[in-house]
Amino acid sequence: MTWIEDLERRVSxxxxxxxxxxxxxxxxxxxxxxxxKALSRLRHLQxxxxxxxxxxELCVERLExxxxxxxxSIRECNGHAYIARTAEEARRLVADIVGDGKLIVKSKSLxxxxxxxxxxxxxxxxxxxxxxxxxxxIIQVRREKPTHVINPSIHVPREEVARTFSKLAGRDMPSxxxxxxSFAREYLRRFFVEADVGISGANVVASQTGTIFIVENEGNAxxxxxxxxxxxxxxGFEKVVPTLSDAFKVIEVLPAYxxxxxxxxxVSMITGPSKTADIEKRLVYGAHGPKELHVIFLDxxxxxMAEHPVFKEALYCIRCGGCLYECxxxxxxxxxxxxxxxxxxxxxxxxxxxxxxxxxFAYMCTGCGRCRELCPVRIDVPKLVEELKAExxxxxxxxxxxxxxxKNLLAAGNPWxxxxxxxxxxxxxxxx
Amino acid sequence: xxxxxxxxxxxxxxxSSYRVPELAKSMMSVADKLxxxxxLLGVEEGCCGSILLRLGDRRGALQVARxxxxxxxxxxxxxxxxxxxxxxxxxxxxxxxxxxxxxxDVKHSTQLLADYVGRAELKPINMRxxxxxxxxxxxxxxxxxxxxxxxxxxxxxxxxxxxESRESSLCCGAGGGVRACYEELAMAVARELLxxxxxxxxxxxxxxxxxxxxxxxxxxxxxxxxxxxxxxxDMSIRGVKS
Numbered sequence: 038m039t040w041i042e043d044l045e046r047r048v049s050x051x052x053x054x055x056x057x058x059x060x061x062x063x064x065x066x067x068x069x070x071x072x073x074k075a076l077s078r079l080r081h082l083q084x085x086x087x088x089x090x091x092x093x094e095l096c097v098e099r100l101e102x103x104x105x106x107x108x109x110s111i112r113e114c115n116g117h118a119y120i121a122r123t124a125e126e127a128r129r130l131v132a133d134i135v136g137d138g139k140l141i142v143k144s145k146s147l148x149x150x151x152x153x154x155x156x157x158x159x160x161x162x163x164x165x166x167x168x169x170x171x172x173x174x175i176i177q178v179r180r181e182k183p184t185h186v187i188n189p190s191i192h193v194p195r196e197e198v199a200r201t202f203s204k205l206a207g208r209d210m211p212s213x214x215x216x217x218x219s220f221a222r223e224y225l226r227r228f229f230v231e232a233d234v235g236i237s238g239a240n241v242v243a244s245q246t247g248t249i250f251i252v253e254n255e256g257n258a259x260x261x262x263x264x265x266x267x268x269x270x271x272x273g274f275e276k277v278v279p280t281l282s283d284a285f286k287v288i289e290v291l292p293a294y295x296x297x298x299x300x301x302x303x304v305s306m307i308t309g310p311s312k313t314a315d316i317e318k319r320l321v322y323g324a325h326g327p328k329e330l331h332v333i334f335l336d337x338x339x340x341x342m343a344e345h346p347v348f349k350e351a352l353y354c355i356r357c358g359g360c361l362y363e364c365x366x367x368x369x370x371x372x373x374x375x376x377x378x379x380x381x382x383x384x385x386x387x388x389x390x391x392x393x394x395x396x397x398f399a400y401m402c403t404g405c406g407r408c409r410e411l412c413p414v415r416i417d418v419p420k421l422v423e424e425l426k427a428e429x430x431x432x433x434x435x436x437x438x439x440x441x442x443x444k445n446l447l448a449a450g451n452p453w454x455x456x457x458x459x460x461x462x463x464x465x466x467x468x469x
Numbered sequence: 470x471x472x473x474x475x476x477x478x479x480x481x482x483x484x485s486s487y488r489v490p491e492l493a494k495s496m497m498s499v500a501d502k503l504x505x506x507x508x509l510l511g512v513e514e515g516c517c518g519s520i521l522l523r524l525g526d527r528r529g530a531l532q533v534a535r536x537x538x539x540x541x542x543x544x545x546x547x548x549x550x551x552x553x554x555x556x557x558x559x560x561x562x563x564x565x566x567x568x569x570x571x572x573x574d575v576k577h578s579t580q581l582l583a584d585y586v587g588r589a590e591l592k593p594i595n596m597r598x599x600x601x602x603x604x605x606x607x608x609x610x611x612x613x614x615x616x617x618x619x620x621x622x623x624x625x626x627x628x629x630x631x632x633e634s635r636e637s638s639l640c641c642g643a644g645g646g647v648r649a650c651y652e653e654l655a656m657a658v659a660r661e662l663l664x665x666x667x668x669x670x671x672x673x674x675x676x677x678x679x680x681x682x683x684x685x686x687x688x689x690x691x692x693x694x695x696x697x698x699x700x701x702x703d704m705s706i707r708g709v710k711s
């Protein structure tokens with residue numbers, strides 16, 4: 038099967054997936070109305086988002102320097118910091134830190150998904166990795182892949198979740214959402230307590246203090262990064278900003294665009310491992326929180342992206358995922374518009390982090406630019422996608438239609454190779 | 470704007486020339502009724518090269534665009550008017566990027582017609598329509614008001630403003646070479662849009678772009694009537710319902 042046939046087949050399959058359509062429609066409707074309400078309450082947010090863009094513009098010019106500063110700050114407060122240049126390096130690092138045969142609780146992280154960390158720890162380190170974000174948990178049990186950066190199980194309607202949980206529980210579960218949520222709460226609770234290691238991503242890191250910010254609504258990230266004795270955080274280079282104030286700006290903008298809430302329920306700020314000096318003023322690490330904190334800064338194509346005059350703009354993305362809910366193509370493809378990263382912006386991310394050969398879904402982007410208007414940091418996605426298409430074409434992924442159009446245009450002055458004289462047949466009235 | 474002496478060149482575009490000639494005819498008819506003389510390039514008119522650019526083929530597009538820029542420049546027109554937002558965007562935004570500069574003033578048909586619509590006596594069309602901002606016309610070039618002004622000048626026509634309009638307007642699904650390469654996807658997007666417009670109580674969807682018109686019309690069965698602004702304007706000037 039050629040890559041073209043593969044794309045066509047994926048389109049057909051995605052469009053006709055009825056359960057996905059139902060789930061996505063419900064999710065989009067609720068997101069759009071919640072975001073409208075949130076943005077009308079938080080009127081300063083659009084200006085603040087432009088501040089965030091300016092912060093990001095500066096950061097992208099000095100990624101290495103910021104990562105180094107952040108690493109130094111983390112080490113200063115007795116944490117461990119590492120730089121991983123590739124996905125493979127990052128996986129190895131985590132496996133070495135974690136050790137063999139451990140129980141791991143994990144909170145949702147697109148960066149971990151990018152390097153397929155869970156799969157690696159399961160297959161290469163005999164670990165049991167339990168996803169604790171509800172959406173991630175659902176698709177882990179269903180053995181599926183995420184379809185949204187914030188809401189990974191957006192494509193699964195409640196009836197399907199009930200079926201999945203019924204199998205897991207060995208009894209019939211009703212498909213009302215509160216019951217499903219409380220089953221997950223009950224089921225996951227013991228894993229938090231028993232886990233050897235908690236793994237998370239991060240939404241933003243302040244380099245001056247080495248502070249990691251994790252934003253969430255469920256409380257599972259807080260649990261996973263607090264209850265186990267070891268916390269491992271995998272974070273992309275682009276998440277590092279200079280100061281706490283810069284980081285707070287990102288945190289203030291993110292929730293409304295990500296889920297349509299004024300503020301997320303929880304923001305965990307982590308600066309070093311847990312510690313106490315309550316007995317004789319002697320500092321001991323690992324009071325109630327983790328004894329060890331390991332932060333892995335992941336490059337995996339990001340510094341290369343930062344060097345590209347056009348693609349570097351993709352690094353400004355704060356990963357709210359709002360553009361996906363708003364994308365006419367994402368909606369119709371029921372979320373099947375990407376490879377780890379989704380939509381127009383995702384095609385650039387996929388190209389750099391998972392290989393250009395996986396970014397061909399860029400050809401499904403109409404370049405309508407709706408995402409550019411609705412993006413908090415106003416990333417010019419159509420421009421980026423067109424640049425990617427040009428790059429793909431140079432690499433030999435040329436749409437056969439494009440080739441045909443060019444041939445026809447040069448020969449007959451129109452894309453379809455119609456006779457030149459037919460161009461004016463409508464004037465004579467015989468062209469309809 | 471003075472447009473006597475054949476100064477206005479009507480760039481028909483490939484879509485209107487070959488695929489939806491009813492839009493080219495409407496444009497000619499409306500311009501005639503409003504006393505705007507239009508000059509045509511006839512068989513000399515080529516392609517702007519947009520489709521190649523949208524598919525990432527800049528080198529190919531440049532080959533095509535060089536020829537086209539020459540044809541336009543040697544026409545000596547002062548104003549180029551086109552109904553195709555794809556051509557409009559390409560002339561206005563992409564040609565300078567390709568190092569080609571057109572000295573002619575490039576306008577969308579609705580921008581030209583908005584200045585002259587007062588010359589005609591418009592007869593009523595009793596219909597409730599929702600206007601779809603074409604992506605290349607609205608978001609890319611910033612023309613939002615003129616098509617609405619033309620629609621509002623038609624007596625009896627009720628224009629529904631969808632919650633997603635202007636900057637946040639939806640997409641018909643045809644752009645970026647998607648209609649050419651993934652027809653099934655483009656038509657699914659169009660059907661979604663028409664169903665949405667129908668749920669807003671509109672009887673018809675109106676656009677101002679040959680690509681939107683073509684894709685929406687092909688996808689409209691059982692959903693909504695599809696018109697172009699030019700068609701409604703022509704109907705209203707001529708006093709015919711369809």
